[in-house]
Amino acid sequence: xxxxxxxxxxxxxxxxxxxxxxxxxxxxxxxxxxxxxxxxxxxxxxxxxxxxxxxxxxxxxxxxxxxxxxxx
Amino acid sequence: xxxxxxxxxxxxxxxxxxxxxxxxxxxxxxxxxxxxxxxxxxxxxxxxxxxxxxxxxxxxxxxxxxxxxxxxxxxxxxxxxxxxxxxxxxxxxxxxxxxxxxxxxxxxxxxxxxxxxxxxxxxxxxxxxxxxxxxxxxxxxxxxxxxxxxxxxxxxxxxxxxxxxxxxxxxxxxxxxxxxxxxxxxxxxxxxxxxxxxxxxxxxxxxxxxxxxxxxxxxxxxxxxxxxxxxxxxxxxxxxxxxxxxxxxxxxxxxxxxxxxxxxxxxxxxxxxxxxxxxxxxxxxxxxxxxxxxxxxxxxxxxxxxxxxxxxxxxxxxxxxxxxxxxxxxxxxxxxxxxxxxxxxxxxxxxxxxxxxxxxxxxxxxxxxxxxxxxxxxxxxxxxxxxxxxxxxxxxxxxxxxxxxxxxxxxxxxxxxxxxxxxxxxxxxxxxxxxxxxxxxxxxxxxxxxxxxxxxxxxxxxxxxxxxxxxxxxxxxxxxxxxxxxxxxxxxxxxxxxxxxxxxxxxxxxxxxxxxxxxxxxxxxxxxxxxxxxxxxxxxxxxxxxxxxxxxxxxxxxxxxxxxxxxxxxxxxxxxxxxxxxxxxxxxxxxxxxxxxxxxxxxxxxxxxxxxxxxxxxxxxxxxxxxxxxxxxx
Numbered sequence: 023x024x025x026x027x028x029x030x031x032x033x034x035x036x037x038x039x040x041x042x043x044x045x046x047x048x049x050x051x052x053x054x055x056x057x058x059x060x061x062x063x064x065x066x067x068x069x070x071x072x073x074x075x076x077x078x079x080x081x082x083x084x085x086x087x088x089x090x091x092x093x094x
Numbered sequence: 095x096x097x098x099x100x101x102x103x104x105x106x107x108x109x110x111x112x113x114x115x116x117x118x119x120x121x122x123x124x125x126x127x128x129x130x131x132x133x134x135x136x137x138x139x140x141x142x143x144x145x146x147x148x149x150x151x152x153x154x155x156x157x158x159x160x161x162x163x164x165x166x167x168x169x170x171x172x173x174x175x176x177x178x179x180x181x182x183x184x185x186x187x188x189x190x191x192x193x194x195x196x197x198x199x200x201x202x203x204x205x206x207x208x209x210x211x212x213x214x215x216x217x218x219x220x221x222x223x224x225x226x227x228x229x230x231x232x233x234x235x236x237x238x239x240x241x242x243x244x245x246x247x248x249x250x251x252x253x254x255x256x257x258x259x260x261x262x263x264x265x266x267x268x269x270x271x272x273x274x275x276x277x278x279x280x281x282x283x284x285x286x287x288x289x290x291x292x293x294x295x296x297x298x299x300x301x302x303x304x305x306x307x308x309x310x311x312x313x314x315x316x317x318x319x320x321x322x323x324x325x326x327x328x329x330x331x332x333x334x335x336x337x338x339x340x341x342x343x344x345x346x347x348x349x350x351x352x353x354x355x356x357x358x359x360x361x362x363x364x365x366x367x368x369x370x371x372x373x374x375x376x377x378x379x380x381x382x383x384x385x386x387x388x389x390x391x392x393x394x395x396x397x398x399x400x401x402x403x404x405x406x407x408x409x410x411x412x413x414x415x416x417x418x419x420x421x422x423x424x425x426x427x428x429x430x431x432x433x434x435x436x437x438x439x440x441x442x443x444x445x446x447x448x449x450x451x452x453x454x455x456x457x458x459x460x461x462x463x464x465x466x467x468x469x470x471x472x473x474x475x476x477x478x479x480x481x482x483x484x485x486x487x488x489x490x491x492x493x494x495x496x497x498x499x500x501x502x503x504x505x506x507x508x509x510x511x512x513x514x515x516x517x518x519x520x521x522x523x524x525x526x527x528x529x530x531x532x533x534x535x536x537x538x539x540x541x542x543x544x545x546x547x548x549x550x551x552x553x554x555x556x557x558x559x560x561x562x563x564x565x566x567x568x569x570x571x572x573x574x575x576x577x578x579x580x581x582x583x584x585x586x587x588x589x590x591x592x593x594x595x596x597x598x599x600x601x602x603x604x605x606x607x608x609x610x611x612x613x614x615x616x617x618x619x620x621x622x623x624x625x626x627x628x629x630x631x632x633x634x635x636x637x638x639x640x641x642x643x644x645x646x647x648x649x650x651x652x653x654x655x656x657x658x659x660x661x662x663x664x665x666x667x668x669x670x671x672x673x674x675x676x677x678x679x680x681x682x683x684x685x686x687x688x689x690x691x692x693x694x695x696x697x698x699x700x701x702x703x704x705x706x707x708x709x710x711x712x713x714x715x716x717x718x719x720x721x722x723x724x725x726x727x728x
Contacts (some may be wrong), residue, residue, distance in 0.1 A: 031098065032208050034384070035391040036175075036338060057393040060219060085160050088153060 024066040025076075029083075031090040033058045041086050044077045054079070063092055095209060102205050106198065109146035113194055114144070119211055120191060126633065136181055139190040147174065147197035149585035166382040166709070169349070170200055176375045177702060183368040194701045196379070196390055199703070203710020206708040207388070210717045214392060217399075217724060224276045224295040224316055226260035229364045235254035242294075242311040253303040262314045263305035265289060270301035277315070278405035278639070278655035295319065322407055322652075329410025330391075333675055337390045341383035347382050348381030348690070365695040372702075379705035385682035389716035390675055396723030397671030404726055405654035406664045407638065413650040416633045417668040421613025423563055423661065424602055426627075427570035427580060428545060429620035430637060431554075436466050438474040439545040440524055443539035450477075451536050451635040456531050459497040459504040462487050467527060468495070469544050494529070505532040512537075525579040544576075549581065550659040555584050559667075564613070567605065568626075570599045602631050618661060636659060663726075685712050 025084035043061045047056040050071025055064045063083075067075040095103070116138045119125060125135040144151075145549030146178055147170075154171040177193030228239040230252040237252060242260040245251060250266060253259055259272070271283040274296045286292055292305055295316035311317055356374035359365045394411035401408050408414055428434045443452045457475035460468035461484055472479070487497040493514075494507015505515055506529055512519045517532045519540070526544030530537070548554075555566055567587040570577050577591035590601055605615045617624075617631035625648040636649030639656040646652050653660045689708040693700035 027306065032211070034388055035334075036341065036387050039338065059215060061215065085156075088156060 023069050023072045024064065025092050026062055026064045026070075028093045029056075029061040029063055029090055030093055031063065031087075033086040033087055033090040035059070037090070041079075041082055044086065045075075048082075049073050049077050076080045096338075099205060099209060099212075102201065103592065104238045105146055106201055108206065109198055110616075112142040113139070113147070113191075113198060117191055118483035132181060136178065136190050138180070139194040142451070143178075143194040143197050145173065146194075146201050150201070151199065166384060168344075169378045169382055170197065173375045173702070173705075176371060176378075180368050180371065183366075185640060189372070189702075191288060196702045196706050199706045200710055203706070203714055206714050207384075207710065207717060210714065211388065211392065214396060214717070214721050215722065224258070225320060225507055226258040226294060226316065229260035229477050230254065230257075230597050241662045242314075245311065247307055249309055250304055253292075253305055255297045255300055255302065257298055259292050259294050259298055259305065260314075260316075261294050261305070261311055262309040264291055265513040266306050268301055268303040270303050271299045273297040274298050274308055274655075277319070293723055304424065319402075319407060322409055324640045329412050331394055331411040333415060333672075333679075334391055334411060337383075337386045337679070341387050344383050345381050348377055351690075352377035352381070360697045363695065364535040365725055372694045373698065373700075374654050375695045376700050376702060376705040377690055379702065380686045380708040382391055382709050384709065385716040386679060388676045388713060389720040393671055393675045393678065393720040393723045396720060397667055400724050400726045401664060401667045404660070404667075406660055406662060406667070407652040407654065408664070409650050409652075412669045414501075414671055416614050417616065417651065417665055418672040419614045420616045420633060420665060421563055421565070422565040422605055422629075423558060423618060424567045424569050424598075424605060424607070424631070425586070425658070426598070426617075426619035426621065426624050427462060427568055427572055427577065429581065430618050431551045431568065431584060432545040432547050434620075435546060436470040436527075438470060438541055438545050438697050439526060439544045439546070440542040441539070442522060442542070444537055447538050449539075452531055453541070454500055455502075455504050455533060455538065455543060456506050456529065458484050458499040459487070459495050459506045459531075462497075463489065463495060467529070470543055471529065472539060503534050505535075506530070525575050536591040545572075547580070548656075548658060554658035554661060555586055557659055558665070559585070561662045561665050563662075563665070564615075567601075569593055569601050571595075591630045595626070598624070598627045599630055602627050605654050606630075606632070616661075618658065619649075620656075624648075635664075667726065674719055678719055679718075682716055 035058040038056040042056040050068040052066045125131040128134050145194050150167050153167040157165050157168050174193045174197045177189040216315040229242045229245050269287040273283050277295050285566035294314040299371050338520040352374040359370040359402050360367045398408045440712040441449045443449045453475050457472045460471045483500050488496045496505045512530045519530050522528050524542045526542045531543040566586045569587045574591040577589045581589040612631040617627050618635040620637035622644045623646045624640045628648040634649040634650045636645040638652040638654045686708050689700050
């Protein structure tokens with residue numbers, strides 16, 4: 023499943039890169055993209071693991087850049 | 095301003111008010127009159143400091159606990175706490191006010207930075223806001239609005255005036271004008287009627303249209319464009335990658351230097367401890383690479399946004415970077431420099447014969463033919479064709495047509511046809527297909543048919559030369575004399591004719607070889623057979639409107655309105671973006687380095703204030719400069 027989410031807050035492309043790399047390492051994630059310019063987060067994960075991956079991603083956002091929130 | 099920014103502004107204002115009061119008390123010496131005056135002053139300045147900066151402290155702590163320590167929050171925290179801590183050194187001037195002020199100034203800068211970035215981001219996303227929200231479709235006998243993603247290929251949708259065309263399709267009925275400016279940058283509306291192709295993302299201006307869709311939403315032009323532009327920032331320019339690599343080493347190095355100064359300078363060089371620490375703190379404040387990390391990607395994104403507004407889609411900032419260095423461009427001919435459709439370029443009538451009369455006979459004789467050349471003759475005839483006057487049409491395959499028009503025998507075709515009928519024909523100096531016309535065995539004149547040059551082709555080549563492109567080469571599969579004529583007319587430096595598709599790849603490769611280490615080579619094309627060449631060149635530019643999907647897929651840059659003159663515009667945007675990026679890099683580094691040198695204990699004329707300017711002040715200026723990338727000069 024592939025889904026795009028809007029992001030709210032401030033995000034620099036440096037942090038976006040860090041978050042993206044971290045999300046891509048999560049279990050069941052096929053690919054992910056964090057776009058600092060369009061403030062968009064796209065997650066592509068296996069169907070059964072999508073919700074868990076999304077939950078973990080939201081946590082990664084909070085850890086790496088607390089100023090930026092996923093509007094899920 | 096959003097909610098977060100407003101909250102921050104309020105905190106800044108409260109802290110500023112308190113700061114001004116305490117600073118006034120400090121200057122007038124009120125604190126000195128109190129017992130333990132210095133500590134009262136210390137606590138006093140701590141209040142506005144915490145009000146304005148508690149989130150910075152919290153985030154610094156968050157960074158330490160999450161093993162991401164080297165961010166600006168931590169640097170600011172150390173620097174400001176350090177300023178407060180100088181109170182412990184009796185020989186130093188008290189720096190509490192400075193500690194609070196630096197945090198205040200820093201937060202003002204951060205607020206402004208966030209505002210400016212948000213503003214830029216919004217103006218770019220607004221520009222690309224071409225996604226249709228709904229489509230009108232008849233379901234159960236009623237016209238309803240549904241999500242465009244639910245419409246099947248081949249379904250009929252209704253597009254009312256003022257609405258955005260949601261999906262690509264063909265007009266089944268209706269007539270209207272379309273505003274295509276969001277896609278092509280072209281301000282003149284396009285007239286569409288039955289049978290015309292419409293592209294999603296255009297705005298229907300005047301009439302109601304019924305459109306049969308030819309693509310599902312995810313394959314429609316508008317979805318493809320949005321995906322392309324949104325993913326553009328993933329193909330990063332070398333400069334961008336350089337900046338993030340640079341940032342990763344720059345900060346630790348400067349922090350290391352700061353520690354070195356704090357330790358070495360009092361121990362070995364005999365400078366006072368407080369002065370050394372102050373220098374070290376200044377180093378910490380300017381060690382943040384934000385000015386670059388934020389402004390460089392923003393500049394590229396702005397450049398891509400500005401380009402897409404003029405109908406030039408750039409698939410990644412790396413291509414913008416390469417495009418700026420292009421000095422050689424190879425062109426495909428048909429569909430790129432010429433429109434790929436045949437048209438009448440000249441009517442040469444024999445002396446005493448009216449051109450309109452010649453065209454009228456020719457058009458009548460060709461009226462029943464569906465050959466492209468015949469159709470171009472018919473369409474260039476301004477009058478109406480009276481089919482009752484036409485009789486006895488005979489096609490001479492590969493030669494021409496004979497017909498009875500108004501009971502006169504009209505012969506129209508090539509040299510062979512004329513010679514067969516015993517009509518003498520003159521030579522024509524123009525290049526193209528020559529159609530001779532004879533009436534009852536008398537020669538009337540000839541019509542020259544050729545692939546029509548695009549209106550702006552001449553101007554396009556000229557603009558490229560003016561923009562500093564040294565070499566324009568035309569690669570074509572067409573005949574030598576046609577290529578020569580087109581090249582001469584357009585002012586193209588060099589041409590290669592009668593090329594097979596694989597020859598084009600070889601030609602571009604040899605251009606690439608001869609340019610090793612010098613400027614970059616671009617290729618502009620449109621057809622399926624151009625795809626390999628587009629991929630091989632440093633930058634592949636495709637004609638998006640009429641180009642094949644394969645070519646658009648393979649290209650790095652797509653021109654939505656098929657105008658070759660857009661290439662010069664794209665190069666201008668690319669160069670401007672790169673110029674701004676370079677300005678920002680040089681400016682930010684220069685300011686930071688100067689501040690660091692002035693902060694060295696032996697010089698010691700930098701202040702904390704200057705350091706904060708070197709951090710957020712420079713960031714803000716760099717962002718303001720980056721915003722210029724959004725503006726396009728046509």
